[in-house]
Amino acid sequence: MKIAMVGSGYVGLVSGACFADFGHDVVCIDKDQSKIDRLHDGIMPIYEPGLDALVDANVKAGRLSFTTDLAEGIKGASAIFIAVGTPSRRGDGHADLSFVYAVAREVGESLSGDAVVVTKSTVPVGTGDEVERIIAESGCTHRVSVVSNPEFLREGAAIGDFKRPDRIVIGAEDDFGKEVMREVYRPLFLNEAPTLFTGRRSSELIKYAANAFLATKITFINEMADLCEKVGANVQDVSRGIGMDNRIGPKFLHAGPGYGGSCFPKDTLALLKTAEDYDSPVRIVEAVAKVNESRKRAMGRKVIEALGGIDAARGKKAALLGLTFKPNTDDMRDSPAIAVAQALTDAGVNVAAYDPEGMELAKPLMPKVVMCDDPYTAIEGADAVAIVTEWDAFRALDLDRVKELANAPVIVDLRNIYRPDDMRTKGFTYTSIGRP
Ligand code: NAD
Structure with a gap:
């Protein structure tokens, strides 16, 4: 079966590579020429464990290819997935559906045969109806079924999640849509992945x-x-x-x-x-x-407290270990580290940071923060060390070296990865989250 995946980001690329691995013939499409060029060169545009090997194997097997040409990429595809971004719209917080609708229009104008158009992007209730309307309006004369199939994968564990999902949700309004989706996911049905067929609106809301x-x-x-x-x-x-x-x-x-x-x-x-x-x-x-939004900056204040309070903190140095919103990804979108760094630099604290994968994307988001090559360089001369993301690399820090390098043995562990008693025995002034 031929599948087209429009949008080759975290979701599109992982889903496309996994579908290819199931034996489908997959074309991943993206309008970002540099992303597609890099993929042609075997360079992954994102950090996701195991993805490079999976892509490489399926490209070599002739089941996975990449293009910027949507009309060419969707030719002959039975299922066309829309996996583009749906960020918050500036100003009002509604999901920005302009990318989804642009793809729907282009698909409608380029279709050369019957197909199921599947929204994998996270989209508000009723988006499927609008996608259907746009395709119909584009003058497309082929039979098209618009299906909702939200994605539940987690970054950092995306391949495992896609191949062994807790459930597959398919929101389809007609038999054509259901049949094609059964074919798409047949390899997972064989693995007995629980599948829930619903109406399109319920499926959109489930996500x-x-x-x-x-x-x-x-x-x-x-x-x-x-x-x-x-x-x-x-x-x-x-x-x-x-x-x-x-x-x-x-x-x-x-x-x-x-x-x-x-x-x-x-x-x-x-x-x-x-x-x-x-x-x-x-x-x-x-x-x-609301609570979550104010919490992120409050975490910055927690570090300031560890530096001796707002007056004492000015001019001191804090080291941030971990910047991404969770380990095993380079994704910095809405990471709590951004608010923590902002609160610290606002208070006149000098901030140095290290993250195993996220620094390139973090740099423009926190221009005053000095990015370091390893955790110990960041810790050198620090008056407080804050663990912001629980990367494995921070679970076994050389604590003697930390003490030696830091200006003061102060650790703020925002992920509770160390034990308070151990840390105090080692001579650290240690604070964490919700533990005495
Ligand atoms: P992303 O930003 O990583 O990728 C989106 C890609 O779409 C980009 O490469 C962009 O260039 C491409 N694109 C945009 N418009 C295009 C067009 N007209 N034609 C071709 N390509 C186009 O986004 P993502 O993180 O993969 O998220 C995609 C969707 O999946 C979102 O709705 C998101 O909410 C949802 N989702 C994400 C995750 C996750 O963990 N990232 C998990 C589940 C669901």
Whole structure:
């Protein structure tokens, strides 16, 4: 089966490579010429573990190719996936659907046969109806079914998530759409991946509801962590204690600096806008978005506190370890590190940072921060070291060396990766999240 993937970013490239690995014939399309050139040279435009080998193997097997030419790329494809970005629209927080609609128009104008057009991008309820309208308006005379198939992969574990998903959600309104999607995912059905067929609107909403729920879980435990600090309880014990209840479950209960990334912040915001448009408020999600936003900067204040408070902090040096919103990705979109760095530089603190993969994308977002080649260079002369992202590289720091290099043995662990007792025994002034 031939599949076209329009948009070759985190989702499009990973999905395209995985579909090719299943045995489909896949063309990944992107309008970014430099991205496609790099892919032709075997250079991945993103950092995602295992992706380069997967792409390489499938290109060599002749199942995966890349182009900027949409009309050529979709020729003969039974399924055309739209996997372009849907960022927050500037000013109002609605999902910006201009990229999705531009692709729909181009697809409608270029189609040379019957096809299923699948929205994999995260899009608000009703977008499928609009995509259908745009394609019909473009004068396309072929049979087209517009299907919603949201993606749930996590960056950093994207290939595993795509190949062994918790579930596949397919929102289709007709048999043609359902049949083609069954064919697309047949290799996963054989692996018994749970599949849910729904109407298109339900499928579109499932993605937002899932992300909003996860964002709520994180924000809930973060607020519990703040309460733990006040009452002398340990949030890790509280997490374990509630997570052992099967109705709650242990995942997404790790207190930290607030959620970030390319999905939760923009998707919670977009859901709020949909709810507003339909006059059906989602007040819990409203609170979650607000609490999370203020938390990120509060984490900067936590580091300032460790530097001796706002007056003492001016002119001192802080080292940030980790900048990406989570480990194993280079994605900096809405990372809490941005607000932490901003709060620190606003307070006149000199900031040095190290991240294994994220520094190139981080640089323009935090121009006053000095990027270092390794963690120890960042730590040299620092009055406080803040662990912002829990990369494995920071889990086993040479603590003697840290103490030797730093100006003061002060660590602010925003990911709770060290044990308070151990750190104090080693002579550090150590603060973390929600732990005595
Ligand atoms: P991305 O920014 O990494 O990639 C989007 C790509 O689309 C870019 O390479 C861009 O050049 C390309 N593009 C834009 N307009 C185009 C056009 N007209 N023709 C061809 N290519 C075009 O975005 P992403 O992170 O892959 O996200 C894509 C969608 O998937 C979003 O809606 C996002 O919310 C959703 N999603 C993302 C993740 C994630 O972890 N990143 C997970 C699930 C869902």
